[in-house]
Amino acid sequence: MSQIDLIILGYLQNKEKSAYEMVKEFETWKLHYWLKISNPAIYKNIVKLYKNGYLDSRTVKEGEMPEKTIYSINKKGLSYFSELMEYSSNNIGRIYFDFNAFLTNVENVPLEKRKELLLNFKKNLDETKTQMNFNYDKQLKIKGTPDHAFLLLDLYKDLYDLLESWSSKVLKHYNV
CATH class of the missing domain: 1.10.287 (Helix Hairpins)
Structure with a gap:
């Protein structure tokens, strides 16, 4: 079960965003305090979710800024999100402390x-x-x-x- 996938898919249900925008917002949430997660892992999982058909994408260009890819969750992604939520509700996981x-x-x-x-x-x-x-x-x-x-x-x-x-x-x- 991928916690990162679950976070990304849940987030994209509310609005479409670029990978950079997601990473920046996750930083404001202080996501790394509650999940073992890194910015490179977020980027990697977004690409993986897209390649596996759970996300749709479109390229946009705003003014003089470089093009960026905007991601949105699709029907297959919603189904995968539901699976991850079901799994998570039945498997709370283990707590390990680094110490x-x-x-x-x-x-x-x-x-x-x-x-x-x-x-x-x-x-x-x-x-x-x-x-x-x-x-x-x-x-x-x-x-x-x-x-x-x-x-x-x-x-x-x-x-x-x-x-x-x-x-x-x-x-x-x-x-x-």
């Missing part, structure tokens, strides 16, 4: 270094939570932010609250 490998190996370092690393871990987690709260407050001030953005931001705020509490348990466990 799992760190915690798996923290006991393999000398005690003093372990304490230093665990304090770094806690500090960075706290800083990430602070940044998350800042982004949430900033998003509140932007008119027209979609509801799903706030729901996802709420999820991450709650998750970072939980991680902050849990990380204190980790430090206590290791007597840090």
Whole structure:
């Protein structure tokens, strides 16, 4: 299941756009905070969706600007979107944290270094939570932010609250 495909197809149901315009809008959504996604992956998937017949395209030229390709979702794309939505509703996926490998190996370092690393871990987690709260407050001030953005931001705020509490348990466990 491609999360990127799902995002692109869902987005194009509302308006046709060029790949560049989609990437720029996804950047304003801070999409990379909630999905493992990159700008090159977005471009690659748009081309793949087009080649697989899920998108239609047309070339436009505006004034002195170079030509650009505008994409829109077609009937086959809507069907694929429905399949992806069905799959996603039945398969919530797994949650992996990048720090799992760190915690798996923290006991393999000398005690003093372990304490230093665990304090770094806690500090960075706290800083990430602070940044998350800042982004949430900033998003509140932007008119027209979609509801799903706030729901996802709420999820991450709650998750970072939980991680902050849990990380204190980790430090206590290791007597840090």
